[in-house]
Amino acid sequence: MAYLDHAATTPMLPEAVQAMTAQLAFAGNASSLHAAGRRARRTVEESRESLAASLGARPSEVVFTAGGTEADNLAVKGLYWARRDADPARRRVLASPVEHHAVLDAVDWLAEHEGATVEYLPVDSHGRVHPDALREAIARDPDDVALATVMWANNEIGTVMPVRELADVAAEFDIPLHADAVQAFGQLDVDFAASGLAAMTVSGHKIGGPYGIGALLLGRRYAPVPLLHGGGQERHVRSGTLDVPAIASFAVAGVLAAERREDFAREVGALRDELVEAVLAAVPDAVLGGDPDPAGRLPANAHFSFPGCEGDSLLLLLDAQGIECSTGSACTAGVAQPSHVVLATGTDRDLARGTLRFSFGHTSTKEDVAAVRDVIASVVERARTAGLS
Amino acid sequence: MSGGVDSAVAAARAAEAGHEVTGVHLALSANPQSFRTGARGCCTIEDSRDARRAADVIGIPFYCWDLAERFREDVVEDFIAEYEAGRTPNPCLRCNEKIKFAALLDKALALGFDAVCTGHYATVVLNEDGTRELHRASDMAKDQSYVLGVLDEKQLAHAMFPLGDTLTTKDEIRAEAERRGLAVAKKPDSHDICFIADGDTQGFLAKHLGTSEGDIVDETGTKIGTHEGAYGFTIGQRKGLRIGHPAPDGKPRYVLDISPVNNTVTVGPVEALDVTALTAIKPRWCGVAPEGVGTYTAQLRAHGGETSVTAELVGEELRVSFAEPVRGVAPGQAIVLYDGTRVVGSATIAATDRAPANAAHSG
Numbered sequence: 001m002a003y004l005d006h007a008a009t010t011p012m013l014p015e016a017v018q019a020m021t022a023q024l025a026f027a028g029n030a031s032s033l034h035a036a037g038r039r040a041r042r043t044v045e046e047s048r049e050s051l052a053a054s055l056g057a058r059p060s061e062v063v064f065t066a067g068g069t070e071a072d073n074l075a076v077k078g079l080y081w082a083r084r085d086a087d088p089a090r091r092r093v094l095a096s097p098v099e100h101h102a103v104l105d106a107v108d109w110l111a112e113h114e115g116a117t118v119e120y121l122p123v124d125s126h127g128r129v130h131p132d133a134l135r136e137a138i139a140r141d142p143d144d145v146a147l148a149t150v151m152w153a154n155n156e157i158g159t160v161m162p163v164r165e166l167a168d169v170a171a172e173f174d175i176p177l178h179a180d181a182v183q184a185f186g187q188l189d190v191d192f193a194a195s196g197l198a199a200m201t202v203s204g205h206k207i208g209g210p211y212g213i214g215a216l217l218l219g220r221r222y223a224p225v226p227l228l229h230g231g232g233q234e235r236h237v238r239s240g241t242l243d244v245p246a247i248a249s250f251a252v253a254g255v256l257a258a259e260r261r262e263d264f265a266r267e268v269g270a271l272r273d274e275l276v277e278a279v280l281a282a283v284p285d286a287v288l289g290g291d292p293d294p295a296g297r298l299p300a301n302a303h304f305s306f307p308g309c310e311g312d313s314l315l316l317l318l319d320a321q322g323i324e325c326s327t328g329s330a331c332t333a334g335v336a337q338p339s340h341v342v343l344a345t346g347t348d349r350d351l352a353r354g355t356l357r358f359s360f361g362h363t364s365t366k367e368d369v370a371a372v373r374d375v376i377a378s379v380v381e382r383a384r385t386a387g388l389s
Numbered sequence: 390m391s392g393g394v395d396s397a398v399a400a401a402r403a404a405e406a407g408h409e410v411t412g413v414h415l416a417l418s419a420n421p422q423s424f425r426t427g428a429r430g431c432c433t434i435e436d437s438r439d440a441r442r443a444a445d446v447i448g449i450p451f452y453c454w455d456l457a458e459r460f461r462e463d464v465v466e467d468f469i470a471e472y473e474a475g476r477t478p479n480p481c482l483r484c485n486e487k488i489k490f491a492a493l494l495d496k497a498l499a500l501g502f503d504a505v506c507t508g509h510y511a512t513v514v515l516n517e518d519g520t521r522e523l524h525r526a527s528d529m530a531k532d533q534s535y536v537l538g539v540l541d542e543k544q545l546a547h548a549m550f551p552l553g554d555t556l557t558t559k560d561e562i563r564a565e566a567e568r569r570g571l572a573v574a575k576k577p578d579s580h581d582i583c584f585i586a587d588g589d590t591q592g593f594l595a596k597h598l599g600t601s602e603g604d605i606v607d608e609t610g611t612k613i614g615t616h617e618g619a620y621g622f623t624i625g626q627r628k629g630l631r632i633g634h635p636a637p638d639g640k641p642r643y644v645l646d647i648s649p650v651n652n653t654v655t656v657g658p659v660e661a662l663d664v665t666a667l668t669a670i671k672p673r674w675c676g677v678a679p680e681g682v683g684t685y686t687a688q689l690r691a692h693g694g695e696t697s698v699t700a701e702l703v704g705e706e707l708r709v710s711f712a713e714p715v716r717g718v719a720p721g722q723a724i725v726l727y728d729g730t731r732v733v734g735s736a737t738i739a740a741t742d743r744a745p746a747n748a749a750h751s752g
Contacts, residue, residue: 313500316411316452336455386499 002371004325006300006361007155007183013208013253020210020249030242040244047251054258055217056191063216063234064247068182068203071216072102075178075199076149078224080110083146092117094137094148097344098127103149103180126291127157127345131165142173152184156328156341156357157290158301167196176222182206186257187265187298192217208362209253213246268360269299271369275358276302278373283380300360303328306380309354312336313383321375328357353388390414392436394566394573395508395552397443401569402551403506404447412444412451417460443571456492463487465584469597472620475647476721480582486539494547506549509533513545521545523675523732526553535688538725538735539673591621603652605632619652625662625717663714663744669707669724669736678702685726685733689718700726707736714744
């Protein structure tokens with residue numbers, strides 16, 4: 001079995017499993033004042049501090065959520081509501097068109113239900129937003145912009161955005177910029193303070209932590225309107241009893257992700273380069289998606305389009321050979337649609353139907369690459385025979 | 390795997406028999422919400438989820454294949470065009486011929502699969518010479534060979550019907566699903582037409598064809614009423630004519646003829662519906678085409694009975710004579726010929742010969 005879908009989720013690190021199981025044995029609501037509560041509170045705050053340190057943030061800037069999707073929604077909707085409430089003229093939301101659905105659908109929802117005007121920023125053929133494009137969009141009317149959101153690195157094609165430069169532009173106009181850094185954390189130098197971002201999303205299960213836990217890194221001057229109302233936990237921004245075992249485990253994974261980042265990036269980057277070379281050699285007309293310059297893409301990401309193939313067919317045939325990867329695109333009723341990310345890079349619709357994303361992680365080996373190398377040519381040939389239905 | 394109980398049990402039986410099975414749910418609408426919602430039919434997100442759940446329990450891979458475009462072109466548009474032309478099509482046969490055992494089968498073969506396995510109740514018999522025959526299901530009450538009568542031998546060679554060759558009542562299939570842990574065990578049967586969301590065929594046709602007022606006339610051509618579109622009628626139909634006054638002889642009136650050219654619907658007494666012979670086109674044979682005049686039994690609709698006929702293939706036309714007159718035969722319907730339990734082939738009814746009116750009266 002070759003698991004090459006770490007961008008979907010990656011196995012938990014043993015240290016994270018250990019941290020989680022250790023905490024599962026204890027009772028204690030971190031909001032309680034008694035000894036059990038104090039113990040839980042201490043675990044949460046120590047976890048917050050270590051996670052903050054691993055992300056270049058202050059502990060008070062870490063708002064725990066139930067995952068990346070919630071953090072994205074909190075940033076996009078919460079900041080929109082807060083900024084619009086402060087000044088009703090602020091209704092324009094600037095977003096990259098290659099965002100994850102957790103951002104994209106939240107933004108579209110604001111347009112449909114909350115009077116937002118959504119403006120998608122132009123991207124180049126690698127799916128990258130250029131600072132000039134953001135500047136142009138803001139400068140047209142800086143007073144009506146509620147927020148901007150541009151992901152740190154793309155989950156499908158791996159393209160890394162110039163976050164610092166984008167944040168500088170936003171800061172010039174005093175507009176909050178949010179970045180979904182779910183894929184970037186653990187692969188790139190994700191430093192919240194240095195980035196200049198107002199808000200940033202990270203997730204536990206993409207870095208070897210548990211499912212169901214994430215965080216929004218949130219600059220202290222921002223007070224988004226909460227999605228969840230209740231006990232007032234997490235700066236009154238995110239109510240709900242804190243999930244102590246998940247938080248402790250997430251923090252352990254986060255510290256390790258930061259510590260091991262350079263080695264990890266080098267190792268998976270080498271495997272990725274080997275895979276790209278092997279696939280392009282075996283299938284000469286395959287098209288590498290995203291930025292061909294390794295400096296411009298996530299080291300763990302390889303993305304291809306195979307002309308004349310249905311992504312689903314490729315997936316089925318690889319699955320039958322024990323290779324697990326992804327088409328990278330979202331599903332509608334289980335039916336694969338051409339990816340909005342791939343389409344945004346200017347790829348034609350037919351080519352966009354034949355995409356595969358291979359993503360590496362901490363358990364990846366050379367054998368995984370060899371498994372793909374051995375079968376990719378015959379798989380693509382067969383998928384081509386089946387054609388585009 | 391439609392998401393229903395039959396295809397789930399068929400998949401489970403095939404997997405248990407040692408085949409390498411992959412579950413495929415056909416997405417037949419570009420916008421699933423626009424199709425039937427609820428437990429019936431085969432085109433909803435819920436059905437897709439039920440099918441996936443069944444596949445997970447069986448332990449087989451599962452995929453949704455988007456054949457919406459092909460389905461629209463080959464089945465839905467054909468359905469509308471046939472009604473527009475005054476005929477009464479059966480979209481299920483069309484779907485089996487063009488989608489399940491064509492578009493789906495071709496893709497499956499290309500991907501390296503050997504057969505399409507469905508939950509239809511019918512039997513494939515492999516002869517010693519390697520040819521295949523399609524037969525009625527062992528349980529006549531469940532038999533679905535009629536809707537498979539369009540399959541040719543090549544299609545049959547790649548078809549598997551694990552439910553057809555055992556005497557299994559539907560209750561037993563449900564019990565088997567339950568035993569196998571398949572949650573679809575209690576799901577209601579699907580029927581009607583899957584792409585007509587609310588089961589309202591007239592509404593569906595009106596939406597696509599618009600309304601067009603025309604005359605309802607009796608056998609002598611005398612106008613006795615109006616209608617809002619000739620396509621809204623089926624030969625043999627009695628209800629919903631809304632003529633408002635009874636026939637002079639007080640007998641119920643039936644639709645005898647639909648003429649889309651002058652948008653006229655002809656009605657008359659039940660005797661005038663008697664058909665003694667018909668001509669059918671676009672024949673498809675499960676094996677070699679028969680030669681000369683043959684004696685067969687024929688089935689004229691999905692849940693219809695059998696009737697004795699003689700039939701002869703003349704060029705590309707099938708000429709059929711009924712031993713006894715039959716009623717409610719409409720152009721567009723399929724006639725499937727049987728030799729005993731064996732499906733010989735099928736054709737689309739193009740024209741019917743009515744018994745002379747005086748013969749009906751004098752008889």
